[in-house]
Amino acid sequence: MNEPSDLERIKRESRHLRGSLRESLADPITGALHADDVQLLKFHGGYQQDDRDVREARRLAKLEPDYSFFLRLRLPGGVLTPAQWLAMDAMAQRYGTRGLRLTTRQTIQTHGIRKVDLRAAAQAIHACGLDTIAACGDDNRNVVAAVNPLLSRLHAQIFGQAQALSAHLRPKSRAWYETWLDEPATDGNEAEPLLGDTYLPRKFKIGFAVPPDNDIDVFSQDVGLVAIVADGELAGYDVLVGGGMGASHGNTRTYPRMASPIGFITPDQVTALAEAALTLQRDHGDRSDRAHARFKYTVDDHGLPWIKAEVERRAGFALRPSRGFEFAQRGDRFGWRRGEDGRWHLGLRIPFGRVQDKAGVTRQTGMREVAALLAGRAPDAQIRLTPNQNALVAGVPAELREPIDAIVATHDLALHRASSRLALNTIACVALPTCGLAMAESERWMPTFLPRLQALLDRHGLHGEPIDLRVSGCPNGCSRPYLAEVALIGKAPGRYNLMLGGDHRGQRMNALYRENITEPAILAALDGLLARFAAERETGEHFGDFLVRTGVVMPRDSREAAA
Amino acid sequence: MPVTATSPRLPLPRERLRHLELLTHGLDSAGLWWLSGYTAGLAARENSAPDAHVATEPETGARLAIVYGSQTGNSKRIAEQLQRQVETAGLAVRLLRADAYPVRELAKERLLYVVISTQGDGDPPDDARGFIDFLASRRAPKLESLSFAVLGLGDSSYPQFCVVGRKLDARLAELGATRLFAFGEADLDVDTIAEPWTQKALTHAREMLKAPASATNVTPLRPHAESATWSAARPFEAEVLVNQRLTAGDGGKDVRHLEIDLAGSGLDYEPGDALGIVPRNPGPLVEAVLDALHLDGATATAHAGATHSLREWLTSKRELTRLNRPLVAALAQRSGDPALQALLQPEHADALRALFENHQPIDLLQKYPASWSGDMLVATLRPLAPRLYSIASSRAAVEDEVHLAVAHVEYATAAGTRWGAASHWLATREEGDAIEVYLERNERFRLPGDPDRDVIMIGPGTGVAPFRAFVQHRAAIGARGRNWLLFGNPHFRSDFLYQVEWQAALRDGSLHRMDVAFSRDQAAKLYVQHRLREHGRDVFDWLENGAHLYVCGATAMARDVEDALRDVIMKHGAGDADAAGEYIATLREQHRYARDVY
């Protein structure tokens, strides 16, 4: 085994994630943290960033980069009470600069928090019963769970398991409480029974899917659990391991990979199974090359049979044969729908997850008013965040539908009434100006790009076609692009790889079609293909399937599908 | 620092000189100044029995004392000119900086000339505080045997025009001394008044003192390599190398970092010196004035023997951005506006001050229409005065360059944008442009001669400029003393001047400690003086440990900082207000507390 990466040293020396964070926060000469603490902060759910738009200007002005931070909530299953939404909204207004950002893992990020405000922001989060522990870093990330509005009982059950798992697998260190709250500092010699003193080699992601919906993209999870429901009851889960999206341009050791099924477990075995997979990765994951440290590589390096056996050994039971499942769709359902319990659910499209009042669009105000209404009249209702960056107002009593509709209408939140499927399904990652890894625009580019693409669809009579487009500013794939029918992956400012041929249920990865092309070239390429699609498609055939059937792209072994 | 033959006309035999060298070698400026005061004292006592080299007339022993109080060197320059003239006239004279003058000798003094400026808001220059306080106090002796004259330097754009000199002039008379001739009141065009004043002074000195064979004086131990080669009247044309904004974000402050090429000028500045800039007025302003008065800029206009187009007069020869008493008076008289006339009455001093601070001549010219001819205008407006900027670099680090940090004065009024003449001139220079500069030495604002001494530098806003020079210099010469910088400005994000340089200095150990106060980043305003109090214990310890304390920046800030300093010394030195006052006075006498305020 080669040299451990420097991050392993930082973790080891950090006294269970404390490092010199307190000193870093107190240093008045810089808006940044000391180098090592920048890494440790991730385990606390925060990220140091700087406004890349002004980097050069500030360098010339002999000013340091314009540092700020985002905080990301640990929010298993993406469920908030109306009161918690109001608290997060207030926190974002007070300390953040870009509103609330709903993420592709069902949680909220607040960007633009200054170092001097970080503690206050974290305390506001804690005050409403939430935290940001392990929302980033080499640990078990936010556990996602199907939003699943109709089957409320099943949702409650699975959401409960997601929450329990998130709590069980999170760091036991008190570092978070000592750093952000006023808990007195200790020498940090508590035990980390599960994660160990150097935590995991890399991020680790677990998700629960409930067929027929694959909204969480279960094939992209390190460990995916697919609910198997037999006559209305939760029988257990099919277990998938080794999924992951990230790749690096030109690094053949990295590639997106779809999770592979290894068997079936009963609901009571979830914790043991998760512990087994997580500790396996803890002990066998690559700690020298971070680009090759995800569970998916451990799986490929040791082979599925060995992994399955090792998981069973650690779990202390044998997996039963997979039951198999069918997904019908992946996108969110919008508008009002009635749940089995008679309560109503309203699916709202939040373009690219950005809940912010800006340029006349008042979605943040709208969501605030909805939450305030619920907090007063239906406090047990929920605001659920979807893995597609959207929001679901869940558990609404019938009599509140009208007032909510009124708010939604005035604040431009009823997009599902007007927008095309393309506008409703598209996912774009954050990218510039905050993301330090972005090579090209993503979220900020959509308002100009989408209408142009829509125009093509319209021209070919495909106005309402539910094509799913996913855009990422770099190959890390935060929008899970490799599972999309059409994906754009940033290579350089204004330049993207065009990937085609995924399927709309997230069960097949796409393949590279054109490399490193600009917007006009992208539109030109799609123009031709859409024309053919309109002319030659079979009834009900989806764009991705069509491209594969007609050989425009070859569905490939995931290893080569990397950009 | 060697005191060799480079010093002008040393009245000492060679071997004495060597002793003097031994004595002075390695002394810091505090020690040297003390020594000069001491020898001055000796020299004074020599009256009755002068040694071979002090050939004053025994029986009369009459000798002229020239005392100056100077903040930025003008009064010093005048005093030195007078001294040279008196010397060449073969009269006995000693030249003393006010704080080197042994006040107890006043009673014995026969002939005294004082050249002194007014600072702050009618305050004496730092080096004359003791002198002025003593004379004002009840300890001041009767001065029947003294004859005197006073030249005050000032700037009529300040309401308290030359008050320090005027009060001193009155006080000396009050103490029974004989006024030889009327108090001189020099405005920024110093020489217009200073020249005739020195001539009078010389004549009177001739009459009073019988010319001896050769004269003596206390030769300043620091031979000031005359920066006079270039001056406000004869500036050096330098090239702008860099003009870079230091502040971020729009709105907010606009502070510029300028790098200027001095190659070929022979200008050899030291940390603490200032650079004089000869500005030109903003073009739009000149046109606005011409419009307001319906005058034609092309008209050839003659004044004091020179003829230029009116536009040229207004652009580069006349003050167009600062108000001053004479101008307001002229406006009041021409417009016959009663309100304006009232303003000039003593009881409205505050209103007048506010007017000076918030208005420019154009504002009044537009507000109080009156008929002006070009000649009248040129005759009424004051000559365009150069502006000073603290040098923000050390030659040890930047060689032939000089760096400045300039706050661009630019603000909007209902009638349009207004600019500060010099800061706008500089802020709008492009790389490659030429500007006219000269060196303004500041012997009072020097790093400790002893590199092991600690320094505390308090420089909010552009007041930080000289400390960039200090830190650069101490790093370059490998000084071992610690450097502590206190900086402040409105916002951390946008106004942290030279932030990355300070961070690097803290990393590489050339800066040992930095405390910052960003006033508008939190609900309660926070300034450097708060930090000073907050860290009072350390400040006091550093001072007790021999540290030198420097303050640079806005006048009001310097006052608040001094109050804070007094509190700190009372608290940690456990003394009362008087004791603290004494402590500060001593620091000042030892030249361990220097201020450069504007």
Ligand code: SRM
């Ligand atoms: C906010 C979010 C995108 C969004 O638009 O919603 C996001 C944003 C970032 N991701 Fe991600 N990732 C987000 C979901 C994902 C997903 C999708 C998922 O998890 O379902 C993936 C692909 C799945 C996977 O992990 O393989 C993903 C794969 C990555 C990677 C590649 C990881 C890898 O091992 O290949 C990186 C880079 C890294 O970790 O080195 C990354 C890194 C980042 C960082 C933190 C950039 C960085 O490391 O400096 C981005 C912050 C940008 C910003 O300014 O906010 N993000 N990131 C998503 C937050 C999820 C959450 O709430 O936890």
Ligand SMILES: Cc1cc2nc3c(=O)[nH]c(=O)nc-3n(C[C@H](O)[C@H](O)[C@H](O)COP(=O)(O)OP(=O)(O)OC[C@H]3O[C@@H](n4cnc5c(N)ncnc54)[C@H](O)[C@@H]3O)c2cc1C
């Ligand atoms: C020893 C010394 C060192 C100095 N060092 C520096 C330095 O390092 N950096 C630096 O920037 N400056 C420094 N200064 C100050 C500098 O010399 C100038 O005084 C300053 O730049 C303003 O000059 P100006 O010609 O731009 O403005 P002026 O033309 O002299 O004045 C403009 C006029 O506009 C009016 N005015 C200004 N602001 C406003 C406002 N906001 N609202 C209404 N009216 C207003 C006032 O009446 C003012 O008189 C120093 C001064 C001294 C004496």
Ligand SMILES: Cc1cc2nc3c(=O)[nH]c(=O)nc-3n(C[C@H](O)[C@H](O)[C@H](O)COP(=O)(O)O)c2cc1C
């Ligand atoms: C910060 C500052 C404050 C001043 N305040 C006054 C004042 O109140 N009254 C006045 O007549 N002149 C004032 N002046 C002008 C100076 O007295 C004038 O520049 C004089 O030439 C300085 O002489 P010196 O170099 O010997 O100190 C002030 C100058 C500065 C830099």
Ligand code: SF4
């Ligand atoms: S995909 Fe790349 S650019 Fe987009 S957020 Fe993730 S890391 Fe940043």
